[in-house]
Amino acid sequence: NAGVMQNPRHLVRRRGQEARLRCSPMKGHSHVYWYRQLPEEGLKFMVYLQKENIIDESGMPKERFSAEFPKEGPSILRIQQVVRGDSAAYFCASSPAAGGMIEQFFGPGTRLTVL
């Protein structure tokens, strides 16, 4: 059973460009979470999605950021008009259910560098 897949692993964008980060959850997992790790910091929750639904986006910046998890295909985190402060590692996690002791399985992350 393949783990959580994220691509690309490294992404370089110039200020003002768009960044698209992809996450394929583990087989059988319908819950996806996105976290951001700024340099020298812990992870910060961004958004939690189930298939075709955004359940909790309380950690997502109000502007420029959006996320989706379509019925078919990977979850996408989209950052429009990137700025240098968006440079970070973005981690996706998935789980077969939500809450409690349920483990979130993490992908290897996408390191976004904004020039």
Add this chain to the structure above:
Amino acid sequence: AQTVTQSQPEMSVQEAETVTLSCTYDTSESDYYLFWYKQPPSRQMILVIRQEAYKQQNATENRFSVNFQKAAKSFSLKISDSQLGDAAMYFCAYRSGDAGNNRKLIWGLGTSLAVNP
């Protein structure tokens, strides 16, 4: 809002010895879950151990164990017989037991553990 604090940015241990990493948290909830994750140089987060707040017995996974002190809101990780492969960043994380707010993990800043041969 809940917070997680790891007061030791860096720790080191000799191979085969024991080390304890500290974690404290702040919450007004009585039902919650606590986790320790390891982030090796590959950067992939790996679950090390987890604890349910309503269980008094400390969780143990092979060489890893926790000291959970609910009244003190402390959740330390003990690594016994340290191995070179244990070198990594260790993150403490909290999850609410509230059904409306129990999806996200709240993280500490991490402790970088070095294992000396």
